[in-house]
Amino acid sequence: xxxxxxxxxxxxxxxxxxxxxxxxxxxxxxxxxxxxxxxxxxxxxxxxxxxxxxxxxxxxxxxxxxxxxxxxxxxxxxxxxxxxxxxxxxxxxxxxxxxxxxxxxxxxxxxxxxxxxxxxxxxxxxxxxxxxxxxxxxxxxxxxxxxxxxxxxxxxxxxxxxxxxxxxxxxxxxxxxxxxxxxxxxxxxxxxxxxxxxxxxxxxxxxxxxxxxxxxxxxxxxxxxxxxxxxxxxxxxxxxxxxxxxxx
Amino acid sequence: xxxxxxxxxxxxxxxxxxxxxxxxxxxxxxxxxxxxxxxxxxxxxxxxxxxxxxxxxxxxxxxxxxxxxxxxxxxxxxxxxxxxxxxxxxxxxxxxxxxxxxxxxxxxxxxxxxxxxxxxxxxxxxxxxxxxxxxxxxxxxxxxxxxxxxxxxxxxxxxxxxxxxxxxxxxxxxxxxxxxxxxxxxxxxxxxxxxxxxxxxxxxxxxxxxxxxxxxxxxxxxxxxxxxxxxxxxxxxxxxxxxxxxxxxxxxxxxxxxxxxxxxxxxxxxxxxxxxxxxxxxxxxx
Numbered sequence: 001x002x003x004x005x006x007x008x009x010x011x012x013x014x015x016x017x018x019x020x021x022x023x024x025x026x027x028x029x030x031x032x033x034x035x036x037x038x039x040x041x042x043x044x045x046x047x048x049x050x051x052x053x054x055x056x057x058x059x060x061x062x063x064x065x066x067x068x069x070x071x072x073x074x075x076x077x078x079x080x081x082x083x084x085x086x087x088x089x090x091x092x093x094x095x096x097x098x099x100x101x102x103x104x105x106x107x108x109x110x111x112x113x114x115x116x117x118x119x120x121x122x123x124x125x126x127x128x129x130x131x132x133x134x135x136x137x138x139x140x141x142x143x144x145x146x147x148x149x150x151x152x153x154x155x156x157x158x159x160x161x162x163x164x165x166x167x168x169x170x171x172x173x174x175x176x177x178x179x180x181x182x183x184x185x186x187x188x189x190x191x192x193x194x195x196x197x198x199x200x201x202x203x204x205x206x207x208x209x210x211x212x213x214x215x216x217x218x219x220x221x222x223x224x225x226x227x228x229x230x231x232x233x234x235x236x237x238x239x240x241x242x243x244x245x246x247x248x
Numbered sequence: 249x250x251x252x253x254x255x256x257x258x259x260x261x262x263x264x265x266x267x268x269x270x271x272x273x274x275x276x277x278x279x280x281x282x283x284x285x286x287x288x289x290x291x292x293x294x295x296x297x298x299x300x301x302x303x304x305x306x307x308x309x310x311x312x313x314x315x316x317x318x319x320x321x322x323x324x325x326x327x328x329x330x331x332x333x334x335x336x337x338x339x340x341x342x343x344x345x346x347x348x349x350x351x352x353x354x355x356x357x358x359x360x361x362x363x364x365x366x367x368x369x370x371x372x373x374x375x376x377x378x379x380x381x382x383x384x385x386x387x388x389x390x391x392x393x394x395x396x397x398x399x400x401x402x403x404x405x406x407x408x409x410x411x412x413x414x415x416x417x418x419x420x421x422x423x424x425x426x427x428x429x430x431x432x433x434x435x436x437x438x439x440x441x442x443x444x445x446x447x448x449x450x451x452x453x454x455x456x457x458x459x460x461x462x463x464x465x466x467x468x469x470x471x472x473x474x475x476x477x478x479x480x481x482x483x484x485x486x487x488x489x490x491x492x493x494x495x496x497x498x499x500x501x502x503x504x505x506x507x508x509x510x511x512x513x514x515x516x517x518x519x520x521x522x523x524x525x526x527x528x529x530x531x532x533x534x
Contacts, residue, residue: 049359052362054361074355075362121404125429129412132412166336166443167332167333171374175333175334188375191446193446204446204448205375217392
């Protein structure tokens with residue numbers, strides 16, 4: 001049940017339950033009455049709409065502020081602080097249910113977890129996942145190897161290429177990691193995809209051989225494989241990335 | 249490399265309105281499927297806004313690509329994150345912008361408060377598919393007689409698996425497992441999952457809403473690709489299969505075939521006629 005807490009200069013004055021909605025103002029017919037000349041007769045109202053509570057300013061003279069921002073209409077989130085005149089109103093969305101979440105729609109519906117409790121659950125899941133990752137990283141210290149392509153023969157811009165992107169391309173394209181030069185070279189001859197456990201080469205437009213066998217389908221790369229991509233000869237090797245970093 | 253595209257959307261057999269939206273720009277190699285949520289009319293609106301915003305943003309000149317905000321709190325993790333190709337980054341950027349557009353509109357109009365949409369987008373350039381993904385709409389690649397999933401749903405169930413909380417997952421009812429933990433339009437910022445896959449002639453890309461994958465098991469998807477080989481026929485067959493299995497949700501399917509030269513198409517056709525009628529025995533793997 002969402003509630004509003006009326007505060008003035010740090011003192012708690014009163015608590016209100018929002019229910020389906022309420023009005024805030026100086027007139028006595030409001031649910032939240034603030035007797036202060038800076039507050040309009042009917043200053044603002046709250047109403048709920050498909051589970052969310054929305055604040056609407058009713059064209060008040062001095063305006064309504066949420067978390068310091070002037071607001072005419074917005075969806076409130078738990079913890080938002082409304083400023084009306086000199087009075088603060090703290091909006092809180094409290095959960096009554098503790099175990100069973102609210103109505104979950106029938107199978108086949110697309111549902112999004114958006115309540116406060118679910119936010120906390122999402123956050124804790126993220127944390128656990130991060131912890132698991134950190135623990136795995138600690139368990140196997142420095143397995144951070146990356147693949148490199150070393151140029152053995154042919155025309156290339158560098159002598160060695162680190163395969164540190166998700167996809168490394170070899171070809172004439174300007175997005176290519178290894179640029180091929182010369183006539184009749186394809187835009188993309190070979191793509192090397194980096195997976196969680198290694199690299200996979202996918203032949204595209206060019207003529208590629210691997211260890212002198214034609215490469216015509218996807219193939220995982222092994223340490224020491226020699227690729228010939230349209231005349232450019234490259235050797236695939238594993239390199240310990242941490243060692244080079246500390247050296248550099 | 250050429251692309252042949254098939255697409256279809258169906259309200260299903262239970263719903264009154266179709267909240268899915270899809271977009272095809274075969275010439276640019278760009279394909280999007282969105283599954284809106286939030287009830288009428290907000291769900292329909294959200295998925296359409298997402299698609300329109302992406303088309304509009306892609307028409308704009310590049311405004312400096314913003315990289316994924318690092319929420320892990322561990323600066324080192326971001327530093328070692330491998331880079332993506334430019335078109336994948338651009339796709340991620342326009343998806344993030346479409347999130348802002350939906351969020352802003354939802355804040356303005358109380359009738360649309362809380363609307364959101366899932367999104368799976370694929371951009372094929374230089375024979376590499378860049379995939380951007382938020383929610384439980386999925387992408388698959390049919391390659392070498394196998395159907396490979398390219399996305400993992402942003403659902404409570406998958407989040408538990410990623411966190412290693414299998415005990416809790418086992419006790420969780422199925423509708424909770426399917427509840428989404430990430431969609432476009434519900435928060436001012438969103439993390440977009442990215443993936444890149446090189447494609448070859450003969451590969452097929454499938455983008456679909458959960459109306460397909462909740463109704464039709466993956467082996468049936470794989471069999472349909474094996475059987476038909478023709479993008480539009482695959483789409484029609486998949487939508488029919490989803491409706492035969494209940495059709496509880498809107499179904500949207502986009503199938504993109506990567507074709508090579510005429511010899512490749514011919515051998516594909518020959519393979520199909522040779523295998524027709526005996527696919528049940530063929531080694532179809534999922």
